[in-house]
Amino acid sequence: MQTAMAKGSMFVARSVPDALAALAERGPTGAAFAGGTWIMRSPIRDEPLAADYVATGRIAELTAVTIDSDTIEIGAAVTHTKLAAALEGLPEFAALATAAGSSANPAVRNAATIGGNLATTAFAAADCVPALLCLDAEVEISSRDGRERMSLEGFLGIRSTLAPGHLLTRIIVPRHGRSSAHARLPLRKAGDYPVAIVSLAISCDAAGRVATARAAVGSVEPVARRWQRLEAALIGHPLEPARLAKLAQDFTDDFTGRDSVEVPAWYRLSVLPSLVRRAATTMLTHA
Template sequence: MSTTLAPGEVHLATSLAEATAMLAELGKDGEAIAGGTWTMRAAQRHDVPRRAYVALRRLPELHGIVPGDPVDVGALSTHTELAAVDARPAFECVRSAARQSAFPQVRNVATVGGNINAIGFPEADLVPALLAAEAQLELHSPEGNEVVALADYLTSRDARPAGELITRVRVPAPSHRRSAFERLTVRTTGEYPIVNVAVSADISDGVVRTARIAVGSVEPVAKLCSAATELVGRAADDRTVTEAVGEAVAAELTPRNGRDAPAWYRTAVLPALIRRALARLTTDSD
C-alpha cells in the first residue's frame, strides 16, 4: 500500500491488516495510537512527533476481556475495564494495578497495550503486575502471528519490527495461584509510583511451590527478581522468609534517580512494599 497521510494526520484503521500494513510502511515515521495518554505527553518528553498516527479503536480483535484460565485480555482494554474483571486470585495483581493507577480520567482511556509499549515510562503499573502473572502476548504483523512471554518482549521492545501490534494479553489463572500488588506514590507528581511491586505464587498445602516478584519504577524497565526463588518450599506465611526476600530483592536492583525520588529512597522503601504484598497472598480472601 502507499501511505499518503499528511504530517501529524491520524488515520482510523478499519482492519487489523490495514493497521499493520500502514505502520510497516511508515516505519519510524508512524505510531499506533489507542487511548493516547502516552502520545499526548510526547512534547513533555521532547519526543519528535510522528509523521502520521494510526488509530486502532475500531479493531474488534483488540477489544474484550474473557475471564477464565487464562484470562484473555484485548490490547485495547482500559485500566477501568481490567479493574472490574471477575477472575481468580491469580489475576488480582493485574486488577489491583489497574485500579490504583493514575487518575480515573486516565484509567478510563489508558490501555493495556499502550502501558506495555510505553518506552521510557518506568512507572507503568500494569507491566510489573503482568510480569509477575506470567503474561503472554499475542502479536500480529504483516508476516503473521506470534506468541511471546512479556518478559522476553520487554528485552527487545526498543527494536520490535515496524507494523507489529499487540492484539491480546493472556494471563494464566490456575486455581492454586495467588497474587498481589503494592505501590508507593507522591501525589504532587501525578500519582506516578516511586516503586511498584507485584508478587505471584503457586501455593498448595500452605507451601509455596513457585514464586515470582516483579518490581517497577526502580530501574528504567520493570524487572523480575531472582530472589523470589527463596520463597519456594517455605510456608507461605513465614514472615522471617519474607523479611529476607524483601532485602534480597532490593539488593538485586540498580535504582534510578528521578524528580519524584532519589535512587537511595527507592531502595529503602522497596523491602516494606514487598513484605506487604507477600502478606496479602495469605490474608486476602478469595
C-alpha cells in the same frame, strides 16, 4: 478514515489487517495510537510526535477480554478501567486488577490501554508490567507476515527494536490458580507515578508452604523485571510477611535504582521491603 492532528495525520483503523497495512505503508514515520495518554504528553517531555499515527481503539478484536478455564486473553486496546472491572472477583488475578484499577487517576484509566502500558519503552513506572510478569503473561505481536507469541519478559527486551509495521495485539495470561497481590508507593497521592512497585503471585501446598512463587518489581529500574532470588527463597516456607520483608531487605542489592528529578535511587530501593510485606499481607488477608 484519515484525520488531521496538530502535526501529521491520524488514520483510524477498523480491523487489525487494516491497522497492519496502514503501519506497513507508513514505515518509520508511523506509530500506533491507542489511548494516547503517553503520546499526547510528548511535547511536555520535549519528545517529537510521529509524522503519522494509526488509531487502534475502535478495533473490536483489540477491545475484548476473554476469560476461559485455562487462560485470560486481553486485547491490546482494552482500557485499564475495563480490565479492572473484567477481573473483579478473580483472586488469582488480583495483582493485575489492582494494577489496572489503581494506576494514575480515573480519567487516565478510562483512556490508557494495556497495550500502551506494555509497549511504551520510556515509561518505567507502568503498573501493569510487573503484575503481568508475575502472572507469566505472554504477548502476541502481529504484522502482515503473521502473528508471533512470546513471553512478556522477552518482549520487554526487544520492544524498542521492533521493525515498522508490527503491532502488539493481545496479552495471554495462563490460569495457574495462584494467589496474587500488587503493592505500589506513589510519590504523594494516588494519581502520582509510583516510586516502586511489587507484584507477587504464589501458590501453597496442603501444609501451607510456598510451592510456586513469582515476584516482579517495577519503577525501581528503567524496565520492570522478575525478582528471582526472592522467588527461590520463598519456596518450601510458609508465607510470612515479616520473613518476606527481611529477605527483601537482604536482596535489595539485586537492583540498581534509577535516579529521577522526583526521587533518588536509594529511596526506591529502601521501600521495597515494606512493599513486599504489604503485598504478602494483602494476599493472606484475602486468601
